[in-house]
Amino acid sequence: MTNQTTYESKKKSPIKAGVSAKKRSKSSTDGLSAKQQILKFAADTYCKGGTSLDRDKLVVLTKLAGKTVMNNLSKLKKEGLIEYSDSKTICLTEAGVEYMGDQCKILTPEEIRAELMEGLKGKPLRLFDLLKDGKTYLKDDVAKELDFEGKRQKGFQNLVGKLKSAGMCQYPDKDHISLTDLWLVK
Incomplete structure (x- = not known):
């Protein structure tokens, strides 16, 4: 009886035996390999x-x-x-x-700016409006203008980080922010 019980306990359960982990698809949701x-x-x-x-x-x-x-x-x-x-x-x-x-196709700076401008709305658009004169501003002043004060300072950092990655703004030094040359309308 002991041998039978040991053998039975080593068998895979019928539910687990039929279930297998699916491999992650090599293509993304848009169907590209x-x-x-x-x-x-x-x-x-x-x-x-x-x-x-x-x-x-x-x-x-x-x-x-x-x-x-x-x-x-x-x-x-x-x-x-x-x-x-x-x-x-x-x-x-x-x-x-x-x-x-x-x-x-290599886009001209104007084409890149126009493409990126289409997606701007809300606070990113407000940030652009604040900086579009080409001047350099204190980050704290810009954050305050965009309602990112106190504990909301992290939200400002996240916003600027995304826009910096997109090539829209830069930090000329640790306390200031400005638009990049690409975004300055000439």
């Missing part, structure tokens, strides 16, 4: 005048596993569509730019 996503983000960087894209940032942008990104980068390099600028960054080759076609 991992290689297509990598090329899309590399093309986006190229369009904005960038020459290279950090591999770690690519993992974050694509939301794919690091190993998946690295394996696909290797394939894209063998196909001649990308190259490694250095040990941590990639860039599109001429063949990669040609392969991506219209997605690799």
Whole structure:
């Protein structure tokens, strides 16, 4: 009886035996394969005048596993569509730019600004309005003007961080903020 009980307890339950973990899909919700996503983000960087894209940032942008990104980068390099600028960054080759076609059109600063302006609303738009004269302002004064005082200071940092990443504003020094040259209307 003891042997029978031991044997029975080692069997997998019928519910667990039929259930298997599904592998994460290699494509994003918009239906692009991992290689297509990598090329899309590399093309986006190229369009904005960038020459290279950090591999770690690519993992974050694509939301794919690091190993998946690295394996696909290797394939894209063998196909001649990308190259490694250095040990941590990639860039599109001429063949990669040609392969991506219209997605690799380098935008003029005015086109980039117009594209980004379409998405501005709320506090980001108010921040732009405050800084559009091209002057440098104290961060604390701008935060106060946007109703980010006291405990809400973290919200201001988050807002500026996103807009800084988009190339809209900069910190000339630790206490000041201004628009980048790209956003200054000439």
